[in-house]
Amino acid sequence: MFNLINTNQSNVKNDVLSGITVALALVPEAVAFAFVAGVEPMIGLYAAFMMGLLTSIFGGRPGMISGATGATAVVMVALVAVHGVQYLFAAVVLAGLLQIMAGVFKLGKFIRMVPHPVMLGFVNGLAIVIFLAQLGQFKILDSVGEWTWLQGEGMYLMLGLVALTMAIVHFLPKLTTAVPSGLVAIVVVTGIVIGLDLDTRNVIDFVRDMLPPEEAANASLNGELPSFSIPMVPFTLETLIIIFPTALVIAAIGLIESLLTLTLIDEITGTRGKSNRECIGQGIANTTNGFFGGMGGCAMIGQSMININSGGRGRLSGITAALVLLGFILFAAGLIEMIPLAALVGIMFMVVLGTFEWSSLRIIRKIPVTDAFIIILVSGITVVYDLAIAVVIGVIVSALVFAWKHAKHIQAKTYLNEDGHKVYEIQGPVFFASVANFKELFDIENDPEEVIVEFQRSRVSDHSGIEAIDGLAEKYKQVGKKLHLRHLSPECVSLLKQAGDACEVNILEDPEYHVASDKLG
Structure with a gap:
């Protein structure tokens, strides 16, 4: 139904331009996931930079983008709330070490055992999750501090800018593929908003909405280079008992999401990533995060799909995205702050259209009932609860169905x-x-x-x-x-x-x- 994937081979121009596009889309998500985890925005931005750079260098899947993610952020909330951010840094270091061990012992190959119906459910559920996450951008804070839907001209303007962004992303590749359509869409929509002085929310408005009123007025994305620091926690068995459960869950969820994203990109590009090397790359990135004040993370399917759709295939695309993001943090935060949220929402809506496996709707009545049930089950659990849990349950149900049939x-x-x-x-x-x-x-x-x-x-x-x-x-x-x-x-x-x-x-x-x-x- 939608042919949104650019299958061109890797080249320097495509990787660099695609990386710039991805960097622009990384900012609001990194900030949002930082707030989900209960930490400062810069901790999320540092995580996006370090995860993206190190996994692109050491990981096993060129073209895949990693950063701070919601899947891992929700696990961190309780630890940060009870023990503070330093314990989070220690947990992220431990999670990274566990992931490195998984790669050394070659456990990454087990992701190949995930059945195809589970993969379809994972992809469809994740597309729905990405879509639902964007709906929050159609709300504003009212005078009493509650989120309400945009009304009247505000809503029409938002929808119009989203539609314009999607139209550019969809139709520009039919005219030229010289530059990523996503990057052009962001530049054009930002130029229209600034040139016509349109009243619509931008990235800095999003950041301010997330902060307490006393901090919002002076909010900025300006930062400095992350610095090395050993997490300030007691090196005792009691500390290990506190951080180990969180570290184990972060490691497991991070690897599941990363390796499933790797498998998806393998299928789209017709190439094959190295799952065990990806485990090690994710581990190196998370361990480094813990020592440099980042919240860690894993592969990001939304940004990875933006990268693939924009022509990014090589490691240079991820490296460019990370370095451009760092450049924005250090020198050009003002430019990022001006980007309308509508442009980023439009980009993500196109990702949703390209990610959802539309063929699954067509074949749902032609495949075995058990396979159809697994697709719907995994999709539903992904949307309602959690990606990693959905995949584990899907694999278990698939194994039980297999055992029953062979019995x-x-x-x-x-x-x-x-x-x-x-x-x-x-x-x-x-x-x-x-x-x-x-x-x-x-x-x-x-x-x-x-x-x-x-x-x-x-x-x-x-x-x-x-x-x-x-x-x-x-x-x-x-x-x-x-x-x-x-x-x-x-x-x-x-x-x-x-x-x-x-x-x-x-x-x-x-x-x-x-x-x-x-x-x-």
Whole structure:
């Protein structure tokens, strides 16, 4: 429906211009997420600069943008409120170290196990979240300090500027791709607002609305270079107990969101990022944040999509975005403060249109009911609660659906061999979900004295399967019949307790595979 993605290869011009566009969009979000976390705006801006720069250099996905994010900010609120910002810095350092360990131990590859319906739900839910987040820009503070919707000319002006921004972003690439359409839209709309002296909210108005009245009058985005400082917390076990839960959640949410964004960009660009390297890059960036007064963060799908849509493909795009953002903080905060919020909202609305997987609406009736349910479930949880929780629940539900479907696939072909022994040729996996069906395959009372269970076309996957075989051997033993088990792996045989002499191990033919069992250590 919407072809908003620029698939051009990486080049210096595209990366630099795209990076400038991203830097402009980073400012209000970094400020907003700083307020969500309960810290000063500069802490969010420093985080956006350091996360963007370091992940672009050390990360595993060129073209992906990282910064301060809402997913991690909401986790920080309680820690900051109770213990102060220094404990947050310590938690961010620890979260970074945990992420580096995840990369060193190559845990990033597990993101490839996320099923496609979960990815669709993640993308659609995130698009809805981005859309809903922009609606707050259509509100203003009234005289009693409450947020109310814009009315009359104010609303019409806002909608008109948003529509103009979206039109430029959508139609300009049809005429020329020499410059990113998003950057042109921001410059044009800002020029119109200033030139015609239109009364509409800009970035500095947004910052002032977030501050207490006594601080709002002198609000500014001017800052200085972040400086190195070890978090001022006691280096004790008690401190570790305080910060570890927050650090663990920040690390987990940050990696989930970053690696899912990496996978999404892989699909859009037809390239492949390095998930384990991205874990290390995110860890380095967060650890540095903690030592230089930033709130940390992770990959930002909205800004990443702006970058990809604007033609940014290489590491230079992320590096440019970070350095331009720092330049604005140090030297040109006044220019950023003048940008109308309507222009940034329009950019984000186009991101929503490009992010939402519209094809999922078309195929929803053609795919299995369980897949459709997972897409809707993950989308809903992402919108209502949290991205990371939504993905975890989606993966769990997908795994349970998979287990349920494969539990029904187990069957047995039976016959009498030349010795008069009954043979059960098992087909299908023997694991926790299939053991009930496995047990129903056998006719213990009517079977002959000698029974052979052939596992050549089956595989015992976990300890539940082992226990089922043990229980079967015990039942045959109780009625005075002998059970022979063939083509089990030596590992399976070593775990059997009740089968005893019923086991036959053929060194030349028995398979080699591992069983999921705590008893193996």
